Amino acid sequence: xxxxxxxxxxxxxxxxxxxxxxxxxxxxxxxxxxxxxxxxxxxxxxxxxxxxxxxxxxxxxxxxxxxxxxxxxxxxxxxxxxxxxxxxxxxxxxxxxxxxxxxxxxxxxxxxxxxxxxxxxxxxxxxxxxxxxxxxxxxxxxxxxxxxxxxxxxxxxxxxxxxxxxxxxxxxxxxxxxxxxxxxxxxxxxxxxxxxxxxxxxxxxxxxxxxxxxxxxxxxxxxxxxxxxxxxxxxxxxxxxxxxxxxxxxxxxxxxxxxxxxxxxxxxxxxxxxxxxxxxxxxxxxxxxxxxxxxxxxxxxxxxxxxxxxxxxxxxxxxxxxxxxxxxxxxx
Numbered sequence: 299x300x301x302x303x304x305x306x307x308x309x310x311x312x313x314x315x316x317x318x319x320x321x322x323x324x325x326x327x328x329x330x331x332x333x334x335x336x337x338x339x340x341x342x343x344x345x346x347x348x349x350x351x352x353x354x355x356x357x358x359x360x361x362x363x364x365x366x367x368x369x370x371x372x373x374x375x376x377x378x379x380x381x382x383x384x385x386x387x388x389x390x391x392x393x394x395x396x397x398x399x400x401x402x403x404x405x406x407x408x409x410x411x412x413x414x415x416x417x418x419x420x421x422x423x424x425x426x427x428x429x430x431x432x433x434x435x436x437x438x439x440x441x442x443x444x445x446x447x448x449x450x451x452x453x454x455x456x457x458x459x460x461x462x463x464x465x466x467x468x469x470x471x472x473x474x475x476x477x478x479x480x481x482x483x484x485x486x487x488x489x490x491x492x493x494x495x496x497x498x499x500x501x502x503x504x505x506x507x508x509x510x511x512x513x514x515x516x517x518x519x520x521x522x523x524x525x526x527x528x529x530x531x532x533x534x535x536x537x538x539x540x541x542x543x544x545x546x547x548x549x550x551x552x553x554x555x556x557x558x559x560x561x562x563x564x565x566x567x568x569x570x571x572x573x574x575x576x577x578x579x580x581x582x583x584x585x586x587x588x589x590x591x592x593x594x595x596x597x598x599x600x601x602x603x604x605x606x607x608x609x610x611x612x613x614x615x616x617x618x619x620x621x622x623x624x625x626x627x628x629x630x
Contacts, residue, residue, distance in 0.1 A: 321339065321340070322337060322338070322339050323339070323340055323343075324337045327354050329357045329358065330357065330364075330475060330495060331367070332495055332496035334354070334475070334494070334496075335494045336350060336353055336479055337491065337492045338483050338490060338502075339490040339491070339506065340486075340488050346488075349482065349483055349488055353482050353483065356478055356479065357475050357478070360471070361471075363388060363390050363391050364390075364394065364471040364475075366464065366465065366466050366467065372387065372388060372391050373465055373467065376458075377414075377458065377463050377465060381459065381461055382459065383457065384450065384455035384456070384457045385456050386453065387455070387456050391456075392449065394579075397470065397579060398470055398583065399447065401470075401584070402444035403444070404603075405587045405591065405599065407443070407444055408559065408560070408587050409559075409583060409586060409590065410442070410443070410444045410559035411469070411470070412441070412447055412463060412464075412465060412466075413442050413466055413559040414442075414463070414464025414466040415438035415442055415462065416562035417464070417468070419434060419438055419562060420563065423548070423563075424553075424564075427546065427548055429549075430563070435562045440460065441461060441462045441463045443460070446458070446459040446460040447459065447463070447465075469583055470579060470582050471582075472495035472496065472582055473495070473535070473577070473582025475495055476494065476495045476498050476499060476535070477500050477577050479500065480493045480501075480502055480578075483502070484502065489502050490502060490503045490504065490506065495578075497537055497538040497539065498535070499535060499536050500578040501533065501534055502533060503533060504530075504532040508530070510532040511530065512529075512530060513529045513531050513536055514527065514528050515527055515538060516570060516610070517610070517619070529628070531574070534574055534576060535574070535575055535576065535581045536573070537578065537582045537584070538570065538571065538585065539570070539585035540568075540569065540570035540571065540589070546564070551566060552566065556586060556590065558590055559590070560590075565589060565590065567592055567613070568611070568612040568613035569589060569596075570610040571588045571596065571607065571610075572607065572610075573588065573600070573605055573606065573607045574605075574606040574625070574628065584600070584605060587599070593611065593620055597620045597621075597622065600622045601624075604622075604624055606622060606624040606625040606627070607621070607622045607624070607625055608621045608622075608625050609621075
């Protein structure tokens with residue numbers, strides 16, 4: 299027995315030492331409407347290619363479930379069922395809906411996946427560069443509200459409680475996919491990895507000889523100037539939400555691509571939110587929710603939930619970024 303323990307210990311040391319010399323592999327592929335990048339250390343090219351293929355196969359399978367663009371996705375097929383009829387769904391769809399509904403309750407609807415009718419109208423408004431007709435918004439409001447979606451964990455069914463409902467998982471699905479990607483790599487014993495779905499990043503163990511993976515975010519100095527700040531992260535996730543890239547100006551007013559479930563329009567308060575937590579599913583959805591809540595309510599929500607978060611104002615000089623106590627703990 300003691301000899302076995304000694305041999306096992308030696309084996310672990312030898313494997314760990316070998317892992318230190320594994321080369322880094324990187325794969326980039328468009329998925330879920332964004333560039334999906336994975337980096338990891340693997341013993342050889344064959345192992346790396348096999349793991350990467352499984353990652354992207356899984357992401358495409360998730361997209362076939364979660365997409366609100368694909369009319370044949372499981373999500374869109376669900377919304378075509380009659381009102382009041384319980385529909386059995388896949389474990390993946392039920393799981394993400396359950397997580398989203400929990401956050402909707404916690405934020406009193408600031409995060410709301412039933413805002414799909416608003417999302418559809420806002421996409422059209424962005425194409426036409428014209429605000430949505432108030433009459434159309436009023437009609438869409440009748441189909442929006444997280445309380446209009448009923449989940450039954452006992453039999454994995456979902457019931458729509460209003461006509462013309464559309465569900466939008468845009469604020470949580472990419473984070474979920476990043477977590478799944480990291481989980482697949484771990485099943486291949488590839489633990490030194492990073493999986494990034496645009497601004498939503500799931501992070502495993504650090505590269506050999508490093509304290510963490512290098513992740514850059516925009517930061518604000520005391521003079522109100524922006525600079526690039528580098529964090530070194532491991533075994534966590536990070537998401538950034540804001541309108542620095544996706545926005546539109548209508549009648550001289552700037553609107554974000556993030557739709558406010560309370561108004562049906564894109565957000566107009568310019569802030570950038572970064573959240574660090576255990577999973578990308580959490581950081582993706584929390585960053586979106588905090589963006590909708592705004593600086594004051596957002597930082598309170600983040601603090602109450604012990605999130606490491608920073609909210610940076612983007613529309614005026616002289617304003618300071620707001621951070622939670624948990625964020626200040628990770629600052630060097």
